[in-house]
Amino acid sequence: MAIRERLSGNEAVSYAIKQINPDVMPAFPITPSTEIPQYVSTYIANGECDTEFIPVESEHSSMSATIGASAAGARALTATSSCGMALMWEELYVAASNRLPIVLALVNRALSGPININCDHSDSMGARDSGWIQIYAENNQEAYDNFVQAYRIAEHKDVHLPVMICQDGFITSHAVENIELLEDDVVKNFVGEYEPENYLLNEKETMAVGPYAVSNYYMESRKAQSAAMDNAKQVILDIGKEYGELSGRTYGFFEEYKLDDADYAIVIIGSAAGTTKDAVDKMRAEGKKVGLLKIRVFRPFPEKEIAEALKNVKGVAILDRTDSLNSHGGPLGSEVTAALFNAKCTMEVRNYIYGLGGRDFRVEDAENVFTEMEQLVTEGKEVEQYKYIGLRG
Amino acid sequence: MATDISKITEKSPWQELTEGNKVYGGATSVHFHTGEWRTNTPVFDADKCTQCLLCAPVCPDSSIPVENGERGDFDLDHCKGCGICAKVCPFDAITMKEGK
Amino acid sequence: MKDTVEIRWHGRGGQGAKTAALLLADVAFNTGKYVQGFPEYGPERMGAPITAYNRISANKIRVHSNIYDPDYVVVVDETLLDSVDVTKGLNPDGAIVVNTAKKPEDIMPHLKGYEGKVYTIDAHRISVATLGKYFPNSPMLAAIVAISGVVDRATFLKEMENSYKHKFAKKPEVIEGNMNALKMVLQEL
Numbered sequence: 001m002a003i004r005e006r007l008s009g010n011e012a013v014s015y016a017i018k019q020i021n022p023d024v025m026p027a028f029p030i031t032p033s034t035e036i037p038q039y040v041s042t043y044i045a046n047g048e049c050d051t052e053f054i055p056v057e058s059e060h061s062s063m064s065a066t067i068g069a070s071a072a073g074a075r076a077l078t079a080t081s082s083c084g085m086a087l088m089w090e091e092l093y094v095a096a097s098n099r100l101p102i103v104l105a106l107v108n109r110a111l112s113g114p115i116n117i118n119c120d121h122s123d124s125m126g127a128r129d130s131g132w133i134q135i136y137a138e139n140n141q142e143a144y145d146n147f148v149q150a151y152r153i154a155e156h157k158d159v160h161l162p163v164m165i166c167q168d169g170f171i172t173s174h175a176v177e178n179i180e181l182l183e184d185d186v187v188k189n190f191v192g193e194y195e196p197e198n199y200l201l202n203e204k205e206t207m208a209v210g211p212y213a214v215s216n217y218y219m220e221s222r223k224a225q226s227a228a229m230d231n232a233k234q235v236i237l238d239i240g241k242e243y244g245e246l247s248g249r250t251y252g253f254f255e256e257y258k259l260d261d262a263d264y265a266i267v268i269i270g271s272a273a274g275t276t277k278d279a280v281d282k283m284r285a286e287g288k289k290v291g292l293l294k295i296r297v298f299r300p301f302p303e304k305e306i307a308e309a310l311k312n313v314k315g316v317a318i319l320d321r322t323d324s325l326n327s328h329g330g331p332l333g334s335e336v337t338a339a340l341f342n343a344k345c346t347m348e349v350r351n352y353i354y355g356l357g358g359r360d361f362r363v364e365d366a367e368n369v370f371t372e373m374e375q376l377v378t379e380g381k382e383v384e385q386y387k388y389i390g391l392r393g
Numbered sequence: 394m395a396t397d398i399s400k401i402t403e404k405s406p407w408q409e410l411t412e413g414n415k416v417y418g419g420a421t422s423v424h425f426h427t428g429e430w431r432t433n434t435p436v437f438d439a440d441k442c443t444q445c446l447l448c449a450p451v452c453p454d455s456s457i458p459v460e461n462g463e464r465g466d467f468d469l470d471h472c473k474g475c476g477i478c479a480k481v482c483p484f485d486a487i488t489m490k491e492g493k
Numbered sequence: 494m495k496d497t498v499e500i501r502w503h504g505r506g507g508q509g510a511k512t513a514a515l516l517l518a519d520v521a522f523n524t525g526k527y528v529q530g531f532p533e534y535g536p537e538r539m540g541a542p543i544t545a546y547n548r549i550s551a552n553k554i555r556v557h558s559n560i561y562d563p564d565y566v567v568v569v570d571e572t573l574l575d576s577v578d579v580t581k582g583l584n585p586d587g588a589i590v591v592n593t594a595k596k597p598e599d600i601m602p603h604l605k606g607y608e609g610k611v612y613t614i615d616a617h618r619i620s621v622a623t624l625g626k627y628f629p630n631s632p633m634l635a636a637i638v639a640i641s642g643v644v645d646r647a648t649f650l651k652e653m654e655n656s657y658k659h660k661f662a663k664k665p666e667v668i669e670g671n672m673n674a675l676k677m678v679l680q681e682l
Contacts, residue, residue, distance in 0.1 A: 006522040032534070099413035117536060139557070160412060171557050175531035176518050178553075198415060206419030213414055220407035221414055227407075274555035358534075362558040 002180040002247070009137070009172035012144040012179055013079075013105050013165070014039035018049045019187040020151065022103075023074035023194075026054035026065035030084035031117045032169040033107035037079055059084040063091035063104075070100040071209040073199025075151065077102060081169060082109035085123045089130075095162045096131025097225060098210050101154035102162040104132070105147065108270070108321075109169040110357040118358020119169040121269065122322040125331045131225050133163040133232055134299040138255075138273045141179050142296075143167040145249055148182065151191050152239045158231040164299075168271040170358065182247060190246055229300045236297055253302035255294040256309055258284060262291030264373045265310055267336050268319040269295045272354065272361040279366035290370045301335055307343030315348045315373035316340065319389075321355045329353075329386040348376050354389040365389050399424065423471075427454060431474035433489045437466050441486035448478040448487065497550040498643050499560045503579050504569035507539040509630040513569070514545035516634050516656070517643075521549045523652045524644050529554050542577050549643045565641045568592060569616075569633050574600070580607040590636045590682075592616040592629055612640050614678055623673040631671050635678035646679055 007015065014036050017025070027037035043049045052074075056062045062078045069076035080088065085106065095102050111122040124134060133153060137143040146165045154163045167173055182190075198207055213221050237252060244250025255273070258280050259265055266276050273294035283290045293309055310316055318337065320330025328334075333351030340349060352369060355361045369389070375381035398416050401409060411417065442464070449457040449464055456472035458465045479487040500517070504510025511532040518530030529548040535541070546560045564587040568579050571593040580589060588610035591600050597611040604611065616632035624631075631653075638649045653675055657668045 006518060006528060097413060098415075118534065139555075168557075170531075170534045174534060175529055175557070176515055177529050178522065178527050198417065205417065208416040208419075208421075209413070211414050211416050216403040217410065217414065220405070220410050223407040224410055224412070271557040274557050278556045360559050362561070363556060 002182065005179050005181050006176050007140055007144075007179050007181075008035075008174055008176050009140040009143045009167045010035040010107065010174065011039060011176075012140040012181075013147050013167070014043070015181060016144050016147040016187070017051070017077065017105070018043045019182070019184050020075075020148070020191050021049040021188075022051050022077050022151075024052045024054065024066070024069035024076040025078060026056045026062045026069070026076075027078050028056050028059050028062045028080070028084065030059070030081050032109055032119075032173045033079045033081040033084070033105065035173070036105050036107070059087040060091065063088035063095065066102050066104075067091055067095050067098065067100060070095070070102050071098065071199070072201045073196050075101075075155075075194040077104065079105035079107070081107045082111055082117075082123045085127060086111060089127070092127055092130040092132060092162075094210065097221065099160040099225070099228065100162055101151065101160055103147070103150040103154060104162065104164045106164050106166045107169045107173045108166055114357075116357040117169075119171050119271075120321045120356045120358070121166075122356075124164060124166050125320075125322045127164070128299060128331055131161065131229070132299060133159075133161055133229070133236075133297075135163065135165055135236075135297055136269045136295065137165070137167040137172065138271055138294060140167075140172055140175070140177050141249070142251075143172060144179060144181065145243065145247065145251065146296075148187055148190065149239050149243050149251070151194070153232065153235055155194060155196075156232075156235045156239075157197075159228055159235050161225075161228050161232060166270075171271040180247070186246065190243070232300050233302065236300075251296060253295075253297045253305055254309070255292075255296065257292040257294065259291035259293055259309060259313075261289055263289040263314045264317070264370050264377070265291050265293055265313045265315070266317050266319055266366060266369060267293045267295065267306075267310070267332065269298065269332060270321060272319065272321070272366075275361055275363055276366040279363045279370065282363065283367060283370055288370065288374070295332065298332070301339075303335070303339040303342065306336060307339045307345060310336075310340065310347075311343065311345055313347055315350075315377045317350050317352055317369045317373050319352045319354050319369070321353075323353045323356065333386065348373070350376070350383055351386045352389050353387070359390055361389070426470045427473050428456075428468075428470045431469070431472060431493060433474040433476060433491055434469070434493055435467055435472065435474065435476065435479055436488050436490055438486045438488070439466075441484050443484055443486075445483070447481050447483065451477050451481050453477065496552060497548050497554065498565070498641060499563045500547040500549070500565045500567065500637060500641065500643075501560050501563040501583075502545040502547075502567045502569065503573050503577055504543055504545070505539075505573070506541045506543050508569050509628070510543060510567075510569045510633075511545045513567075513630045513634050514547050516630070517547050517637060518549075519656065520634075520638070520644050520649060520652045521547075523655075524648055526550065526643075527552060527554050533559055542573055563587065565589070565637060567633055567637050569629050571595075571600075574603040578605065580604050583607060583609065585609045588612060588640045590614060590633070590640050592633055592636075594618065610640070612636065612682055614682060616678075619674050619677045619681075623677060624667065624670040631674045632678045635675040636682055639679050639682035650675060650679075
């Protein structure tokens with residue numbers, strides 16, 4: 001039986017960590033993810049889990065220590081946000097290329113500058129090419145569910161890649177909401193014991209991790225990483241289905257909300273998807289055929305599946321919570337547009353930037369986007385290819 | 394079981410590399426004969442050597458074997474001929490000759 | 494009662510408005526509701542104006558934006574009345590409750606012509622009388638429950654007693670004072 005609770009997103013992820021009881025957690029505090037190591041430390045102090053917590057002097061060190069622990073054979077994790085992730089940038093790539101099944105609890109926050117502590121996706125989106133699997137949550141429930149699934153994906157023999165479990169800073173991390181938790185033994189059985197085949201502390205087998213690869217090996221190594229990312233697709237679907245059988249909540253690459261017969265769709269990531277659902281319901285009640293595609297898995301990028309889901313739509317608005325500052329849009333915009341192009345879709349596509357640095361995204365904002373897309377398609381209204389929502393001026 | 398990296402060469406396809414390029418089996422650098430790079434070669438004169446052992450720790454390639462407190466002749470499979478040992482030897486017991 | 498009740502809290506950093514919002518979420522949760530309790534975050538600065546929010550509903554809550562048209566507003570610190578537009582967007586069929594020793598009619602001039610119900614509660618007097626110290630949290634929590642009816646009063650008292658017993662397991666002597674503070678507020682409103 002599920003446990004009915006009310007927790008913030010940070011509490012939910014910490015609870016999942018306690019239930020999984022990983023071996024090692026090096027961490028350094030940064031708003032808004034600080035509570036995660038704080039709560040886990042409290043669980044450890046209270047004897048509720050026996051994870052080895054390592055207080056380190058920076059995020060460069062927290063990811064380094066996590067890599068070391070994982071290479072040694074431990075189930076390891078850390079948590080961070082924003083500039084903390086920026087400081088572990090180098091190690092993110094090392095973790096992925098060493099094929100270590102690390103999990104990172106990322107609480108999305110804007111990167112400086114201007115310095116800002118609130119939510120946007122510039123931190124994780126900047127790391128989109130680091131070779132990490134990226135899974136995003138709409139609310140505390142999904143943050144919890146995604147975390148419980150993370151090690152199963154990361155440690156799968158066809159994958160062996162690190163996983164980033166992302167949630168929106170403050171909006172979900174600090175908001176208390178209803179949640180359904182699984183019992184401890186259910187989580188324990190689902191996640192299972194970690195039994196790495198090869199690890200540094202295995203006294204029966206010597207090995208070295210992270211060697212220099214000259215040009216004659218580097219490209220082949222990268223191709224192998226790319227293949228593992230490709231393999232991750234099926235594994236993510238399988239684990240999401242198995243989790244659904246356990247919890248009643250099945251997960252895929254994305255959620256389609258009233259998209260079947262929709263003429264206009266919003267593609268979005270994170271907490272704003274919930275807000276958009278309210279807009280969809282409101283406009284459906286007014287007879288508007290609108291729908292939502294909420295991206296859960298951004299890495300690997302489910303290109304064909306997204307295009308298939310959107311192929312009958314007349315207008316697609318792709319909403320990015322970060323700007324690539326490349327003069328033509330955000331990362332989700334670029335990739336979804338490319339997916340549609342490759343699938344030979346010819347509907348109208350626009351890329352909107354919203355919610356930077358914690359700017360609120362309201363039901364009205366989503367309604368305005370749908371209305372604008374409809375005017376673009378039916379009245380030929382001119383809409384810039386790439387524009388900001390809620391911008392003054 | 395992990396792949397034996399001695400089977401991996403610069404001609405191996407990507408599918409045959411070890412995962413994450415992990416190297417299985419220890420001390421594999423022994424199999425890499427850096428001595429092939431050598432253009433100058435140290436010559437050891439055992440008569441002049443006092444076994445002060447100043448040379449062994451400065452060798453960047455661990456090519457001066459020390460056993461029971463005494464150094465032996467050079468490990469020319471790995472010596473790159475840098476000449477540091479010859480520089481530090483106070484007794485002219487090491488000289489550098491041109492070529493292998 | 495409409496489907497989702499939205500409440501906005503105004504306080505100053507360190508006064509516990511966020512904690513009170515989370516406590517209200519707790520109480521409503523314990524009566525079987527769907528809840529949200531969240532602060533509008535900035536750098537944490539003692540004394541700076543802060544806002545916190547609650548949504549309480551019989552149905553699952555999906556929206557994740559701030560609240561712009563609240564049904565109820567709680568003002569934990571009356572000195573905010575001149576610097577913060579506390580009635581902005583406030584539903585005229587709803588109400589505002591202000592922590593002050595003044596009467597509602599004395600507060601009205603500060604509320605920019607708000608036409609809904611205005612309540613005042615002297616959390617300072619009640620807190621000192623029942624707890625011996627000034628903790629505005631419990632009185633203001635009782636005040637919003639009293640004026641909004643999001644939880645019925647008897648259930649509220651029962652839930653809070655359980656909550657205090659848990660929270661103050663090592664300081665049982667303060668439970669009675671806190672319960673008396675809640676009861677005093679419920680009697681006055």
